[in-house]
Amino acid sequence: MKHINNYVEENKNRFLDELFGLIRIPSISSISSHKPDMYKAAEYWKDMLLKSGADKAEIYETVGNPVTYGEKIIDPKLPTVLVYGHMDVMPVDPIDLWDSPPFEPEVRDGIIFARGADDDKGQSMMHAKAFELMVKTNTLPCNVKFMIEGEEEIGSPSLGKWCEDNKEMLKADIILVSDTSMIAADIPSITTGLRGLAYWQVEVTGPNRDLHSGLFGGAVANPINVLSSMITKMVDETGKITIPGFYNDVMEVSAEERELLGGAPFSAEEYKKAIDVKELAGEEGFTPMEHTGIRPTFDVCGIWGGYTGEGAKTVLPSKAFAKISCRLVPNQDHLKIADLFKEHFESIAPKSVKVEVTSLHGGQGYVCPIDIPAYKAAEKAYTDVYGKRPVPVRSGGSIPIISTFEEVLGIKSVLMGFGLEADAIHSPNENYPLEQFYNGIKTIPLFYKYFAELSK
Amino acid sequence: MKHINNYVEENKNRFLDELFGLIRIPSISSISSHKPDMYKAAEYWKDMLLKSGADKAEIYETVGNPVTYGEKIIDPKLPTVLVYGHMDVMPVDPIDLWDSPPFEPEVRDGIIFARGADDDKGQSMMHAKAFELMVKTNTLPCNVKFMIEGEEEIGSPSLGKWCEDNKEMLKADIILVSDTSMIAADIPSITTGLRGLAYWQVEVTGPNRDLHSGLFGGAVANPINVLSSMITKMVDETGKITIPGFYNDVMEVSAEERELLGGAPFSAEEYKKAIDVKELAGEEGFTPMEHTGIRPTFDVCGIWGGYTGEGAKTVLPSKAFAKISCRLVPNQDHLKIADLFKEHFESIAPKSVKVEVTSLHGGQGYVCPIDIPAYKAAEKAYTDVYGKRPVPVRSGGSIPIISTFEEVLGIKSVLMGFGLEADAIHSPNENYPLEQFYNGIKTIPLFYKYFAELSK
Numbered sequence: 001m002k003h004i005n006n007y008v009e010e011n012k013n014r015f016l017d018e019l020f021g022l023i024r025i026p027s028i029s030s031i032s033s034h035k036p037d038m039y040k041a042a043e044y045w046k047d048m049l050l051k052s053g054a055d056k057a058e059i060y061e062t063v064g065n066p067v068t069y070g071e072k073i074i075d076p077k078l079p080t081v082l083v084y085g086h087m088d089v090m091p092v093d094p095i096d097l098w099d100s101p102p103f104e105p106e107v108r109d110g111i112i113f114a115r116g117a118d119d120d121k122g123q124s125m126m127h128a129k130a131f132e133l134m135v136k137t138n139t140l141p142c143n144v145k146f147m148i149e150g151e152e153e154i155g156s157p158s159l160g161k162w163c164e165d166n167k168e169m170l171k172a173d174i175i176l177v178s179d180t181s182m183i184a185a186d187i188p189s190i191t192t193g194l195r196g197l198a199y200w201q202v203e204v205t206g207p208n209r210d211l212h213s214g215l216f217g218g219a220v221a222n223p224i225n226v227l228s229s230m231i232t233k234m235v236d237e238t239g240k241i242t243i244p245g246f247y248n249d250v251m252e253v254s255a256e257e258r259e260l261l262g263g264a265p266f267s268a269e270e271y272k273k274a275i276d277v278k279e280l281a282g283e284e285g286f287t288p289m290e291h292t293g294i295r296p297t298f299d300v301c302g303i304w305g306g307y308t309g310e311g312a313k314t315v316l317p318s319k320a321f322a323k324i325s326c327r328l329v330p331n332q333d334h335l336k337i338a339d340l341f342k343e344h345f346e347s348i349a350p351k352s353v354k355v356e357v358t359s360l361h362g363g364q365g366y367v368c369p370i371d372i373p374a375y376k377a378a379e380k381a382y383t384d385v386y387g388k389r390p391v392p393v394r395s396g397g398s399i400p401i402i403s404t405f406e407e408v409l410g411i412k413s414v415l416m417g418f419g420l421e422a423d424a425i426h427s428p429n430e431n432y433p434l435e436q437f438y439n440g441i442k443t444i445p446l447f448y449k450y451f452a453e454l455s456k
Numbered sequence: 457m458k459h460i461n462n463y464v465e466e467n468k469n470r471f472l473d474e475l476f477g478l479i480r481i482p483s484i485s486s487i488s489s490h491k492p493d494m495y496k497a498a499e500y501w502k503d504m505l506l507k508s509g510a511d512k513a514e515i516y517e518t519v520g521n522p523v524t525y526g527e528k529i530i531d532p533k534l535p536t537v538l539v540y541g542h543m544d545v546m547p548v549d550p551i552d553l554w555d556s557p558p559f560e561p562e563v564r565d566g567i568i569f570a571r572g573a574d575d576d577k578g579q580s581m582m583h584a585k586a587f588e589l590m591v592k593t594n595t596l597p598c599n600v601k602f603m604i605e606g607e608e609e610i611g612s613p614s615l616g617k618w619c620e621d622n623k624e625m626l627k628a629d630i631i632l633v634s635d636t637s638m639i640a641a642d643i644p645s646i647t648t649g650l651r652g653l654a655y656w657q658v659e660v661t662g663p664n665r666d667l668h669s670g671l672f673g674g675a676v677a678n679p680i681n682v683l684s685s686m687i688t689k690m691v692d693e694t695g696k697i698t699i700p701g702f703y704n705d706v707m708e709v710s711a712e713e714r715e716l717l718g719g720a721p722f723s724a725e726e727y728k729k730a731i732d733v734k735e736l737a738g739e740e741g742f743t744p745m746e747h748t749g750i751r752p753t754f755d756v757c758g759i760w761g762g763y764t765g766e767g768a769k770t771v772l773p774s775k776a777f778a779k780i781s782c783r784l785v786p787n788q789d790h791l792k793i794a795d796l797f798k799e800h801f802e803s804i805a806p807k808s809v810k811v812e813v814t815s816l817h818g819g820q821g822y823v824c825p826i827d828i829p830a831y832k833a834a835e836k837a838y839t840d841v842y843g844k845r846p847v848p849v850r851s852g853g854s855i856p857i858i859s860t861f862e863e864v865l866g867i868k869s870v871l872m873g874f875g876l877e878a879d880a881i882h883s884p885n886e887n888y889p890l891e892q893f894y895n896g897i898k899t900i901p902l903f904y905k906y907f908a909e910l911s912k
Contacts, residue, residue, distance in 0.1 A: 030767035091769055097665070154767055181671075195670055199768045208732035209553070210883040214651055214853030215637070217755045217783050218747035219727075221737035224756035224778075225691065228684035235681065271675075276664035279807040281677035291674035299673045300680035301771050302762035307779060311486035311610055312655045312816040313547055314781050314854075315757050315882055322680075323763060325770050327673050351735040360768040397670030398770075426771055427666045 001384060004442050007133045012438060016112075018048065019125045019437070022087070023105045023114045029065060029088035029154045038065040038150045041087040045128075045148045046070070052128050053135030054146070060166070062158035065150030069169070072135065073143045079455040080143040081448065082172035082411065083131075084401070085124025085179065086152030089116040090426045097428035111431045118432040119425035123178035123418060124148060126437060130444035139445065141452035145172055149401070152179075155197070155361030156401040163408045173455065174374040175405055176447070178440060180395055180417030185436065187265060188386040190378055191415040193293070193394035194402055196328030196365035198337045199301075202227070202345060203356040204320045210306075211316040221352030223320040224305045230355075231322065233348055234298055239283035241298045241326070243337075243344045251331040253294045261289055264391055274422070292396030297327040323360070327396060334362035334400075363400015366413070373454035374414045381446035382416075385439055416440075416447065457840060460898050463589045468894060472563075474504065475581045475893070478543070479561045479570045485521060485544035485610045494521040494606045497543040501584075501604045502526070508584050509591030510602070516622070518614035521606030525625070528591065529599045535911040536599040537904065538628035538867065539587075540857070541580025541635065542608030545572040546882045553884035567887045574888040575881035579634035579874060580604060582893060586900035595901065597908035601628055605857070608635075611653070611817030612857040619864045629911065630830040631861055632903070634896060636851055636873030641892065643721060644842040646834055647871040649749070649850035650858055652784030652821035654793045655757075658801060659812040660686070660776045666762075667772040677808030679776040680761045686811075687778065689804055690754050695739035697754045697782070699793075699800045707787040709750045717745055720847055730878070748852030753783040779816070783852060790818030790856075819856015822869070829910035830870045837872075837902035841895055872896075872903065 008015075027041040028034040042059045049057040049070030057070030065088065073080075092102040092115050100106045105114035112122065127146070134140035147170065149159045163170060180191040206223035207216070236242050253261070266289050272280060282291035291297075305320030307313035326341070328334055342357040349355040368375060370392050382390040395415075402413045418440040424430050464471075483497040484490040498515045505513040505526030513526030521544065529536075548558040548571050556562045561570035568578065583602070590596035603626065605615045619626060636647040662679035663672070692698050709717070722745050728736060738747035747753075761776030763769035782797070784790055798813040805811040824831060826848050838846040851871075858869045874896040880886045 030765070030769060032766065091763070091765060093763065093765065094666075153769075197670070197770065199770065201768075206733060209880065209885075210550075211731065212853060212882045213753070213755045213757060213781060214653070214748075214783055215851065215877070216731070216748060217781075217852060218751055218753040219736050219738045219744035220731060220733065221735075222755045224759050225687060225754070228687040228756065228759075231681065231684040232688040275667065275672070275676060277662060277676065277808055279677075280675050281806070281808045282675045288675035292670075292672060295674055297669070297674040298681070299669050299678045299772055300684065300762065301669060301769060301773070302764045303680045303684075303776065304760045304764040306756065306758035307547070307549065308758045308760040308777070309486070309547060309549065310488065312657075312779065312781075313486060313609075313757060313882070314653065314655065316755055317757070320759065321764070323768065325669060325673075325768075327670055350737070352733055352737045395671065396673060397668060421671070424665065426668045426769070429665075 003137050003139065004133065004445055007137055008438055008441050015129045015441065019122060020105045022121050022125060023116050024103055026103045027088050027150065028091050029151050030091055038088065042066040042068045042150060045087055048128050049146055052132035060162065062162045064158035067159065067162055068148045069146065071145040074140060078142050079452060080145060080172040081451065082145045082147065082170060082175045083127045084175050084177045085127060085148045086120045086150065087148050088150045088153050090153050094428060099429055107434065110435065111433050113429055113431045115430050117430050118419045118423040119430065120152065120179045122432040122437055123440065126178060126418065126440035127444060129441045133441065134445050134448060140448065142448050145170065152401065155363055156404065157361065159401050160404045160408055163405065167409060170409055172411055174451065175411050175413040177402065177413050177415050178417055179399055180397065180415045181419030181421060181423065182417060183264060183391060183393065185420060185433065188382040188388055188390035189393045190390045191395040191417055192368045192370055192392040193330060194366040195396055195398050196332055196334050196363050197325060197398040197400060198328060198334045198341065198362040199325040199360045200341060201358045201360055202322050202324060205318060205354040206352065207316065207318050210318050213314045213316040216316050220316060221350060222316055223353055224317060226350060226353050227320040227322060230345065230348055231300055241296065243340050245340050246337065249331045249333065250296065250329055258290065261293060261394065262287060264289060264393060293394035294329055296329050296332060299325055301325050327398060328365055330365035330367050332365065334364055338362055363398055364403035366402045368412060368414060372412060374412065374451055377447050377450035377454050378414050378416050380450045381443045384446050385443045459593050459595065460589065460901055463593055464894055464897050471585045471897065475578060476561045478577050478581060479572050480559055482559045483544050483606065484547050485607050486547055494544065498522040498524045498606060501543055504584050505602055508588035516618065518618050520614035523615065523618055524604045525602065527601040530596060534598050535908060536601060536628040537907065538601045538603065538626060538631045539583045540631050540633045541583060541604045542576045542606065543604050544606045544609050545577065546609050550884060555885055563890065566891065567889050569885055569887045571886050573886050574875045574879040575886065576608065576635045578888040578893055579896065582634060582874065582896035583900060585897045589897065590901050590904060596904065598904050601626065608857065611819055612860065613817065615857050616860045616864055619861065623865060626865055628867055630907065631867050631869040633869050633871050634873055635855055636853065636871045637875030637877060637879065638873060639720060639847060639849065641876060641889065644838040644844055644846035645849045646846045647851040647873055648824045648826055648848040649786060650822040651852055651854050652788055652790050652819050653781060653854040653856055654784060654790045654797065654818040655781040655816045656797060657814045657816055658778050658780060661774060661810040662808065663774050666774050669770045669772040672772050676772060677806060678772055679809055680773060682806060682809050683776040683778060686801065686804055687756055697752065699796050701796050702793065705787045705789065706752065706785055714746065717749060717850065718743060720745060720849060749850035750785055752785050752788060755781055757781050783854060784821055786821035786823050788821065790820055794818055819854055820859035822858045824868060824870060828868060830868065830907055833903050833906035833910050834870050834872050836906045837899045840902050841899045
């Protein structure tokens with residue numbers, strides 16, 4: 001490991017500068033005016049791969065944002081690792097809650113603060129730099145391919161097709177991804193399950209214009225009142241989602257597995273303190289770790305309608321809107337759930353309003369077996385760097401494309417995440433500790449080493 | 457009536473120009489950046505009163521927006537009419553639904569389109585021009601006082617105190633107000649009842665920051681889901697408001713009065729068609745006219761929280777907000793209701809969230825007896841101009857200050873409204889037909905004539 005530590009130590013400031021260059025590109029995929037930034041980020045990645053040691057690197061167009069692909073093939077007989085990452089980031093609202101500008105990275109107390117510092121610019125850049133390390137120290141034991149996409153945060157709508165079109169080029173033995181987190185900086189873990197996702201926008205229309213709430217109020221259905229009550233009806237008193245058929249395909253987790261999951265360190269008091277709530281919530285009969293790990297959810301991600309400005313405006317609004325998402329568990333099909341929701345939501349609308357449901361995106365859940373060589377290689381690599389065997393955990397998050405890779409390319413993914421819960425990804429003040437960034441760069445070359453050995 | 461018709465005919469274009477000058481001042485009282493416009497509007501009114509024939513006119517400061525007061529005292533022994541109107545208007549959002557700029561009045565097909573065209577610039581300007589008519593034609597039979605305030609649309613928070621401080625100056629026999637509507641252009645009516653109002657902003661806080669809906673979703677209460685369910689709980693399946701004690705003081709209307717009310721022309725089909733809804737809503741056991749006339753309401757005027765931008769952002773938001781109002785009926789005390797709501801709303805909050813309720817404004821309901829001289833004078837005036845005896849109706853709207861006038865000044869108000877339901881007050885494309893504007897100017901001098909006669 002000495003050559004690894006030395007190389008990181010000697011190059012750490014440059015690594016950081018290269019990450020900061022990427023972060024400064026505000027590549028928000030969900031806001032169309034940032035389209036040019038997606039191309040800047042793709043170029044940045046292309047240059048990064050070439051200067052890190054790739055034989056070639058190209059920007060590929062898709063119907064959406066571009067994909068940067070690069071590779072270094074040292075010997076067709078050696079195993080091939082396909083690295084996946086994403087160059088796009090989440091929007092930054094509410095902007096006024098940031099302590100420093102989201103696209104101007106700042107290190108405070110050993111922590112990088114910026115949008116994308118962790119998700120996924122910081123984590124994906126570790127792979128470029130670990131690759132450089134192996135190339136420059138002549139220790140690369142596998143062929144390497146990189147595919148860095150620009151639409152992960154909007155559900156990777158174009159990448160499935162692009163993989164389909166480039167199947168031959170993408171041939172590999174394993175996909176390696178860093179886009180998840182560990183339990184804590186001193187408790188390494190590897191994510192073995194991901195939740196799926198379905199996401200809709202709903203629009204409830206009452207009268208054809210905003211009405212005077214005095215002259216019409218009481219006789220005309222208020223679309224905000226109606227939307228609120230429709231949302232309320234979607235989850236029952238016990239926390240179960242009421243959409244008929246919603247749980248039909250949910251993979252029930254065995255008592256044994258639930259016990260294993262319950263063994264992961266978890267303090268409800270600390271969890272509550274960290275987010276400043278007096279009580280947790282969730283489906284009856286399950287623990288908080290189970291709520292986020294093995295059960296589906298129904299969350300309104302955004303709601304708006306009527307007068308939302310300063311002061312008091314009395315109005316009976318014409319329209320109310322909500323963005324609604326369900327996290328799904330392995331075996332639930334997001335397309336089927338998207339339809340079930342639409343059908344049910346429309347069916348419970350009173351006749352006094354019109355309802356429109358638009359499916360915005362979705363993705364399937366994923367499970368990684370813990371007995372494949374790639375998982376074992378990852379386990380050994382973490383153990384070397386962190387001094388502890390990593391815990392396999394089911395994450396509540398979604399990386400919709402991971403299950404697509406399995407379907408389209410027939411390749412499993414190993415999720416070597418180095419994020420921490422406190423990183424505030426998707427939130428104001430997203431951050432990533434320098435130590436995790438550098439530990440990642442140290443862990444990845446060990447994965448390659450063990451993977452090459454175990455694949456023999 | 458001939459001198460009236462002639463004077464209006466000769467001066468109609470100038471009357472309109474003078475109204476347009478007032479409309480062009482964007483005097484939105486609920487948005488603090490429009491404060492300078494409130495002073496511009498107050499000056500405009502001062503000049504208007506002086507050039508229309510007032511002996512004096514002054515701008516009075518209050519803790520909020522200014523009040524313009526003017527008077528013409530012709531003989532202390534004659535009855536005195538105190539005209540009340542307001543120079544402030546509602547916000548213009550959603551601005552993109554306007555067919556022409558809200559503060560650039562435009563006449564299309566004989567109808568004025570602009571914010572304030574009816575409410576209340578158009579209607580209050582009729583009084584200034586009717587006053588001018590009486591002065592210039594030497595037919596003024598009463599003393600006249602004008603008080604035009606700038607905070608009606610935010611609940612007149614300063615005018616009660618100002619009336620208290622200027623009781624002597626404001627002495628009068630009747631208050632005359634045009635800030636309501638008639639049933640239709642060919643069915644004159646006089647509003648004899650107004651609903652009261654209570655208005656709150658509520659803030660529901662879940663976690664202390666926006667969270668990743670995958671990593672935390674399912675275990676942490678979502679403040680939008682919670683707010684929706686709290687709103688839903690406020691009204692039961694029959695349309696009754698569930699706040700304990702809410703109906704205690706509601707003045708039940710006798711079967712006889714309900715029958716009279718039911719006699720007013722009303723077509724549910726036309727009503728539904730006008731606002732493009734398939735079904736009406738409301739409390740069981742009451743008609744639509746009763747819903748808006750004699751029953752209290754619970755309407756969410758605005759709601760917001762989480763991600764409301766373009767596309768799909770998966771977030772478990774920290775906060776959700778709503779602006780909520782109840783229309784109240786005579787005898788319900790808005791201060792008591794404000795407290796009852798706050799207490800109840802806070803009591804139904806689950807422990808997983810924090811709830812803050814702020815009372816933004818309120819006002820009492822009002823009833824005008826139909827046997828007082830001023831009501832009879834108004835009845836005769838409308839009959840002369842419209843050829844039909846006006847119907848007394850209970851309006852669903854609120855003019856909170858009207859009951860304050862009665863409490864503080866001990867003076868009843870007669871609500872001679874000339875608005876129409878189609879005027880879209882408080883909405884985009886607010887409008888006011890020229891015919892109603894001119895008919896108002898013709899009707900008002902007749903009111904003065906009959907009021908002077910009946911007061912003898």
